[in-house]
Amino acid sequence: MKLNCVVVDDSSIQRMIIAKLVNNHQHLHLIGDFSNAIEAKNCISIHTVDLIFLDIEMPVINGFDFLDGLKIKPQIIFITSKAEYAMKAFDYDATDYLQKPIALERFNASVKRAIDLHLLRNENKEEEGEHIFIKSNLKKLKVFTSKIKWIEAYGDYVRVVTEEDSNLVLSTMKSFENDLSKDKFIRVHKSYIVNIDKIDRFNSKFAEIGVTKIPLSRNKKEDLVKALSMS
Numbered sequence: 001m002k003l004n005c006v007v008v009d010d011s012s013i014q015r016m017i018i019a020k021l022v023n024n025h026q027h028l029h030l031i032g033d034f035s036n037a038i039e040a041k042n043c044i045s046i047h048t049v050d051l052i053f054l055d056i057e058m059p060v061i062n063g064f065d066f067l068d069g070l071k072i073k074p075q076i077i078f079i080t081s082k083a084e085y086a087m088k089a090f091d092y093d094a095t096d097y098l099q100k101p102i103a104l105e106r107f108n109a110s111v112k113r114a115i116d117l118h119l120l121r122n123e124n125k126e127e128e129g130e131h132i133f134i135k136s137n138l139k140k141l142k143v144f145t146s147k148i149k150w151i152e153a154y155g156d157y158v159r160v161v162t163e164e165d166s167n168l169v170l171s172t173m174k175s176f177e178n179d180l181s182k183d184k185f186i187r188v189h190k191s192y193i194v195n196i197d198k199i200d201r202f203n204s205k206f207a208e209i210g211v212t213k214i215p216l217s218r219n220k221k222e223d224l225v226k227a228l229s230m231s
Helices: 012-023 037-046 063-068 083-091 104-128 173-179 218-230
Strands: 003-008 028-034 051-055 075-080 096-099 131-136 139-144 148-154 157-162 166-169 185-189 192-195 206-209 212-215
Touching: 003 012, 003 037, 003 104, 012 028, 012 051, 028 037, 037 063, 051 063, 063 075, 075 083, 075 104, 083 096, 096 104, 131 166, 148 173, 148 212, 157 173, 173 185, 173 192, 185 212, 185 218, 192 206, 192 212
Parallel strands: 003 028, 003 051, 051 075, 075 096
Antiparallel strands: 131 139, 148 157, 148 192, 157 166, 185 192, 206 212
């Protein structure tokens, strides 16, 4: 796992120092470094950014004003030479506050805090995510629908294939069709229901999920094209 990062600092020397620290860290990926808030905001509107290393004192738009203008706020690690901004920084729910010059050990500790918070937030989102319960091998299992790749008729059973594993369930394809969101799942064949988000490519005969080719009924191709265009 890597956090997508940007660095915003009007000092070219400081940007270079922080960018080097980011590039040398195995769990960080540098999207870009910027000398002003306007350029940084344009980048964030295009790319998914998990973490911003943000200077506070910048001309025209300072770090706090920059954050006020963001609709979606990534994690923030403030970087400044002055300790007096610390209290205000945490009013902005900052992940951390680093003072220049930045020591490697302190930088790594700050990044670890950001990674831990990122993982915790994702776990919480997963817990709240859409899910179904299936009964397999006498156990009731909670399955998040976002992780289902496809569902396959398997004799008297149905095989539910997820990102982690697969389970045989004594059920019918019709039952799964009724339980799953029609915005995300489509029956492409009498024996297959697929998660639209997992499809990598398709042609007139198959829908491909990874290396698996799933047969596509002739009369289902138009439905699949429509579903993919709306997803």
